[in-house]
Amino acid sequence: MNITEDYIASLAPNASAVTNGKKISKTGGFVSLHKSPDSTLYYGECSGSGKSLYSTSVDFIDEASPVCRCSCPSRQIPCKHAVGLLFEILSGKTFEEGEVPEDIAKKREKKANAEEKKKERESKPSKPNKTTAVNKMKKQLEGLEIVEKFVDEVITRGISSVMGTGLATYLELAKDLGNYYLIEPQNIILNILYTMKKGAKEPEKTNELVLKDIIKLHSIVKKGKEFLKDKIEKKELPAEDDAFLEMIGFTWKLTQLKELGLYRENAELVQLSFDVSYIDSRSEFLDEGIWIDLQTGEISKTENHRPTRAMNYIKEEDSFFDVACVPELCIYPGDSNRRVRWDKFVPRNLTKDDIMKIIDFASTDIQAVIKNVKNCIKNPLSTDSVVSLVRYDKFVRDDKNVYIVCGDTYIATDVSENMLKKIPSAECAVTELYIQDGKICANVLSVVTDKNIIRLKY
Amino acid sequence: MNIFDLQERLHNSAFVGAGIIGEDFRLKKAIDEFGEISSKNAVFTKIYQLVKPLNDDSTEDKKKILLDAITFVDAVCATLAVTAKPEETTEIEQNAEDNVVMLRRSEVGAVITALTTGGSGRYQIVKNAYESESKVFEDYRVREYLYNGIFDQYSEMGILCGEIFVKKFGKKAVEFLKKDFDKKGRTESVRKLQAISFAGAEENDFYKSLASDSETSASVRCAAVNAMRCDRENRSFLEALSEEKIPATLATEIKYTFAFWKRQEEEEKKKQAENK
Numbered sequence: 001m002n003i004t005e006d007y008i009a010s011l012a013p014n015a016s017a018v019t020n021g022k023k024i025s026k027t028g029g030f031v032s033l034h035k036s037p038d039s040t041l042y043y044g045e046c047s048g049s050g051k052s053l054y055s056t057s058v059d060f061i062d063e064a065s066p067v068c069r070c071s072c073p074s075r076q077i078p079c080k081h082a083v084g085l086l087f088e089i090l091s092g093k094t095f096e097e098g099e100v101p102e103d104i105a106k107k108r109e110k111k112a113n114a115e116e117k118k119k120e121r122e123s124k125p126s127k128p129n130k131t132t133a134v135n136k137m138k139k140q141l142e143g144l145e146i147v148e149k150f151v152d153e154v155i156t157r158g159i160s161s162v163m164g165t166g167l168a169t170y171l172e173l174a175k176d177l178g179n180y181y182l183i184e185p186q187n188i189i190l191n192i193l194y195t196m197k198k199g200a201k202e203p204e205k206t207n208e209l210v211l212k213d214i215i216k217l218h219s220i221v222k223k224g225k226e227f228l229k230d231k232i233e234k235k236e237l238p239a240e241d242d243a244f245l246e247m248i249g250f251t252w253k254l255t256q257l258k259e260l261g262l263y264r265e266n267a268e269l270v271q272l273s274f275d276v277s278y279i280d281s282r283s284e285f286l287d288e289g290i291w292i293d294l295q296t297g298e299i300s301k302t303e304n305h306r307p308t309r310a311m312n313y314i315k316e317e318d319s320f321f322d323v324a325c326v327p328e329l330c331i332y333p334g335d336s337n338r339r340v341r342w343d344k345f346v347p348r349n350l351t352k353d354d355i356m357k358i359i360d361f362a363s364t365d366i367q368a369v370i371k372n373v374k375n376c377i378k379n380p381l382s383t384d385s386v387v388s389l390v391r392y393d394k395f396v397r398d399d400k401n402v403y404i405v406c407g408d409t410y411i412a413t414d415v416s417e418n419m420l421k422k423i424p425s426a427e428c429a430v431t432e433l434y435i436q437d438g439k440i441c442a443n444v445l446s447v448v449t450d451k452n453i454i455r456l457k458y
Numbered sequence: 459m460n461i462f463d464l465q466e467r468l469h470n471s472a473f474v475g476a477g478i479i480g481e482d483f484r485l486k487k488a489i490d491e492f493g494e495i496s497s498k499n500a501v502f503t504k505i506y507q508l509v510k511p512l513n514d515d516s517t518e519d520k521k522k523i524l525l526d527a528i529t530f531v532d533a534v535c536a537t538l539a540v541t542a543k544p545e546e547t548t549e550i551e552q553n554a555e556d557n558v559v560m561l562r563r564s565e566v567g568a569v570i571t572a573l574t575t576g577g578s579g580r581y582q583i584v585k586n587a588y589e590s591e592s593k594v595f596e597d598y599r600v601r602e603y604l605y606n607g608i609f610d611q612y613s614e615m616g617i618l619c620g621e622i623f624v625k626k627f628g629k630k631a632v633e634f635l636k637k638d639f640d641k642k643g644r645t646e647s648v649r650k651l652q653a654i655s656f657a658g659a660e661e662n663d664f665y666k667s668l669a670s671d672s673e674t675s676a677s678v679r680c681a682a683v684n685a686m687r688c689d690r691e692n693r694s695f696l697e698a699l700s701e702e703k704i705p706a707t708l709a710t711e712i713k714y715t716f717a718f719w720k721r722q723e724e725e726e727k728k729k730q731a732e733n734k
Contacts, residue, residue: 006562015564155521158475207473214472215532218525274563319562370541378533396547403544412542417550418605422598425552435539438462451556456599458563 001039001060006322007347008086011066013076014316021083029081030056030088034098041100042089046081048072056081057101058089061108062115064327064344069104075312122255133237136181140248141228143180146173148221150189151214159210160203162196181249185220187282188213194281212380219380224248243334247381254341257330267329268294269340270354271320272389272430273445274458283308287317290387290430290445291340294323294354297361299387299430300331300340319458322347323354336376336386350453358448362389362428366406370440373433385434387445392429395420404429404442415444415456423447423454459491461505461538465531468509472528476521479512489513501534559596566597573603573610573619581615588622595626605634608649620653632657636664641674648681655685662689669708670699679704680711690719 012018024030024046031053033044043057050072058078059067068078068085078086089095100108150173154162162170170193177186192213199206223244231237241260246252257263273290287304306314324345332339363369373386392406395415402417403410411433426447433442446455467488471479479485489509496506508527511517569587572580584607587594594600607619624631635650651668654661668674668682683699686692693716700712 009562009564015567018564151525152521155472155525156475156477158477159473161475208469211469211472211528215525215529219529276563276567316564318564321560321562374537374539378536380529380532395550395552396544397550398544398547401542401544402550403542403547410542410544410547416602419599419602420550420552422554422602423552423558424554424556435536438535438539440539440541449556452558454558455560458567 001063002346002348003086003090004322004347004349005090006320008083008090009318010320010347011068011078011086012083012315012318013078015318017076017078017080017083020080022087024080024084025087025091025093029084030093033085033088033093033095035095036100037097041104042085042095043098043101043104044085044088044095046070046084048081054081055101056085057104058082058085059104059108062344064325064346067107067111069107122258128237130235130237134232134235137228137232139180140182141225141232143177143182143185144221144224144228144248146177146180147182147185147189147217148225151217151221154214159196159207159214162192162210167193167197183249183251184247185217185249188217188220190281198280215380220247223381241333243332244381245333252332254330254343257332257341258328260333262331262333264329264331265327267326268354269300269324269326269329270294270350270358270453271324272299272358272448272453273387273455274317274319275445276317276458285311285316289317289320290337291324292358292361292389293329294357297357297389298338299336299389300338301387302341303339319455321350321453323350335379335382336372337383352451355448355450355452358389358453359427359450362391362448364391366390366409366411370409370433373440374435377435385432385443387430387432389428389430389448391427394425404431404444411440411442413442413444419456423456424449426454459488459495461492461502461531461535464488464492464505464509465528465535468524468528468531471512471524476524479520479524480515486513505531505534554598558598559593560599561594561597565592566594566600569594569600570603573600573607576611581612581618584615584618584622588618595622601627608653609646616649617652620649621656624653624656629657632661641668641671641678644675644677647675647678651678651681651685655681655688659689662686662692666692666695669696676705676707679708683708683711683715687715687718690722693719 008021009018012021029048030044030046033042035042040060041057042060043055045053046056048054054070054072056070056072057068059069061067068082070079070081072079072081074080150170170189174186174189174193177189192210195206195209195213199209224247227244228248241262269291271289271291274288276285276287278285284305284307287302287306289302291300291302292298293300302317304314304317306316324342325348326342326345328342328344330341332341369388369390373388376382376386377384390406392404394405395413396403396405396410397417401412402415402420404413411431413431426449428448429444430446430448431442431444433440435441445457446453448454467482467485471482471485474482489506489512492502492509493506496502505527508523508530511523512520512527517523568583572583595604604619604623608616608623610616610619624635632654635654639650640647654664665682665685669679669686671679674682683696686696696712696715700709
């Protein structure tokens with residue numbers, strides 16, 4: 001098992017668990033260290049704040065999904081002691097050989113049985129209840145009628161009418177949409193209300209943002225009603241390879257994606273960029289990773305939503321500098337930068353060959369990239385930006401902006417000149433292209449040199 | 459009239475409300491004028507067919523038409539987006555070595571957020587990172603934000619960033635701060651000088667040159683005198699300076715400096731007596 005600090009950080013629930021785990025390892029918190037003869041189990045006893053020592057173990061019987069256990073009272077998994085044990089392995093401490101403790105052997109058996117049962121369940125094609133699905137769709141259709149009324153009212157009375165007395169009423173309406181399984185329209189309405197509330201000082205900009213959301217809602221209603229009516233009439237299930245389904249409240253399970261063939265085996269992914277943003281209207285953090293598939297060159301993203309009310313229970317994602325070897329990669333429907341998810345992975349070091357592969361995947365035809373971006377963005381139900389890997393010649397500046405130059409094409413970027421001066425010249429750049437005031441603009445997320453991926457974000 | 463003008467008019471109608479679209483003479487005019495160029499291509503013809511009913515009083519559901527028209531026109535405008543064409547540009551040189559230090563977000567995120575946003579609590583985050591001798595400040599991105607932090611609106615934060623910048627990166631940082639130093643400047647130059655002052659007596663000549671230069675702004679001169687507190691040998695220089703015709707603020711700063719040294723000397727004497 002190739003354990004790196006990066007890998008430990010990817011297993012840890014948050015940054016403080018890594019810091020504390022490292023501290024435990026450095027200060028000699030472990031009084032005994034053992035491993036099984038086949039090196040699949042590492043265990044030890046760690047001193048803590050309690051009277052008795054904590055029994056901590058990390059089980060690599062399934063390398064792609066290690067199990068961390070500890071007798072401490074922490075509810076975090078893995079706890080700082082298990083993270084500490086991983087740091088003990090990383091730092092090359094001596095682990096005495098010992099038998100697998102009885103309780104762990106039992107837990108292993110129990111887990112193996114559960115895995116087998118899960119596999120059995122997954123091998124059988126799921127038989128969803130058609131009546132339930134149709135009833136759900138009827139409810140969604142009812143919800144879309146409410147959304148349509150909202151759009152009609154706002155557009156008839158004018159966007160500024162949302163403020164004032166309308167605000168409280170619409171907030172109630174948005175909350176009610178949860179009962180109609182319409183998560184995305186609910187989020188869009190909440191975003192409209194939040195934008196209006198916050199944007200009083202810049203009415204023009206606010207109006208434009210709100211109108212964009214209104215157009216999105218209008219498109220969802222238009223397409224959604226047609227789609228749901230058709231499905232209800234034919235009594236069909238909505239499980240299709242169509243990203244639009246998420247817009248009307250459909251959430252994908254990994255098993256469903258697999259059933260639709262939206263998965264790949266033995267994929268190798270490299271993270272190109274990572275960032276965390278806070279979405280005020282939803283009161284949640286979004287951890288977003290941008291990844292490149294080393295076999296296909298496809299750029300995809302991972303999303304991890306962490307509502308503030310559940311912060312302590314949801315693992316925080318982080319930057320990842322190794323290669324993630326994913327046995328089963330599930331891919332969400334969509335056009336560009338499709339969302340991906342995986343349950344298990346094994347890390348390996350990023351090599352020079354990997355970097356060269358990434359550089360080879362970079363597009364040399366910036367016009368084709370821009371065309372693709374335009375095609376994607378023109379769809380109101382699509383994202384506002386597309387991440388692409390492009391070859392570039394240089395960065396230049398005029399008195400207003402910094403530009404990335406690809407052949408004869410100049411694209412205005414948000415990157416700071418001083419930051420660029422601190423990094424070496426590179427072969428290609430990971431750019432997030434978007435349209436602002438009729439101009440193609442770019443956020444430069446990272447650059448790729450022949451030795452490294454240098455991140456301008458995280 | 460072009461498609462972007464039409465887009466603007468349609469958006470405006472949505473802002474003020476489709477309920478009064480019949481009274482929107484600007485939109486009416488825009489649609490009529492767009493009609494004149496609509497035969498140019500099939501897309502424009504389609505747009506005109508879409509927006510034409512908005513000018514017709516007998517049209518019933520104008521809000522739906524307005525929304526459909528905006529959706530379509532916005533999509534067309536997106537395909538017409540262009541890249542920039544700057545006139546005079548300068549190339550940004552990227553000569554740094556390949557071994558740039560990059561840490562994970564979990565390691566640097568809190569400090570970068572503290573350095574790039576407002577609000578309370580951020581000073582303590584940066585201070586804790588500095589005091590715990592964390593490797594955060596080795597990250598090339600943090601270095602950049604740290605430099606910008608010297609000019610933070612919250613002066614204590616600015617001084618802390620200056621201290622970290624100079625103490626972590628030594629002479630290189632001082633040279634960087636001294637490069638293009640604007641002696642006639644105000645807050646920005648003062649902050650730079652406050653940061654340089656963490657290099658102590660090594661930069662004494664620089665402080666002296668600024669303090670004695672009548673062309674230097676009063677605030678920078680005051681900061682230079684303040685920086686000279688690092689060395690009591692500067693007393694004679696400051697005494698001579700106070701004899702000259704200098705701004706009142708500078709004279710006060712010199713007095714404060716003498717008072718500071720006096721207190722320092724008294725404390726030292728007290729300590730010596732205690733040790734005996």
